Amino acid sequence: GAGVSQSPSNKVTEKGKDVELRCDPISGHTALYWYRQSLGQGLEFLIYFQGNSAPDKSGLPSDRFSAERTGGSVSTLTIQRTQQEDSAVYLCASSSSGSPYNEQFFGPGTRLTVL
Amino acid sequence: QQQVKQSPQSLIVQKGGISIINCAYENTAFDYFPWYQQFPGKGPALLIAIRPDVSEKKEGRFTISFNKSAKQFSLHIMDSQPGDSATYFCAACSGSARQLTFGSGTQLTVLP
Numbered sequence: 001g002a003g004v005s006q007s008p009s010n011k012v013t014e015k016g017k018d019v020e021l022r023c024d025p026i027s028g029h030t031a032l033y034w035y036r037q038s039l040g041q042g043l044e045f046l047i048y049f050q051g052n053s054a055p056d057k058s059g060l061p062s063d064r065f066s067a068e069r070t071g072g073s074v075s076t077l078t079i080q081r082t083q084q085e086d087s088a089v090y091l092c093a094s095s096s097s098g099s100p101y102n103e104q105f106f107g108p109g110t111r112l113t114v115l
Numbered sequence: 116q117q118q119v120k121q122s123p124q125s126l127i128v129q130k131g132g133i134s135i136i137n138c139a140y141e142n143t144a145f146d147y148f149p150w151y152q153q154f155p156g157k158g159p160a161l162l163i164a165i166r167p168d169v170s171e172k173k174e175g176r177f178t179i180s181f182n183k184s185a186k187q188f189s190l191h192i193m194d195s196q197p198g199d200s201a202t203y204f205c206a207a208c209s210g211s212a213r214q215l216t217f218g219s220g221t222q223l224t225v226l227p
Contacts, residue, residue, distance in 0.1 A: 004158070033214060042121070042204060042219040043159070056213050091158055100208040100215060101147050106158025 004107035021077045025094030035091040050098035121218030134192040138205035145207040
């Protein structure tokens, strides 16, 4: 079956512009995660959605970052007034339930470059 | 206390050799320790995972060794192959957590 898909695969933007990154999770997966992977760094947790529960936004680095998940499926990560330090690969993952013990299936990521 | 420290940052191994990647944690509530493998241009994928009730888990050429008292765990890749060249991430979580805590990653290169 189809895995997690993300779009665009690459995004180049100018400092100060807003960007939207999209994630299509595996059908039926109730949990969805966003991570940021900077060059040579690990995976930094950003936000977590589980079913209809309030999202866990504890990893968002600033109020310029926001995310929503519509209809329990597709999710959009929005970065407002982008800064050069926002340049990174943004990864989305989904899981069949909200348990952290369940395997997370990752998409290929969106590489964001802020000039 | 939520950190997972991973070493080395990069590792070069000859084909047929053993690759060893180490991770250490502080949070004694962690009770699930997966390893993820990431190829260039791809997202990470679950490779193998262990619970602290066992000291070792083996799947093919991949083995996790777990030392609960030392709060350390490691990934061993036996008979390393060029196709194993990737970035490896250790991770940890507890049942009360909502997400995994990942290590910083190890870039493994296996020379032919």
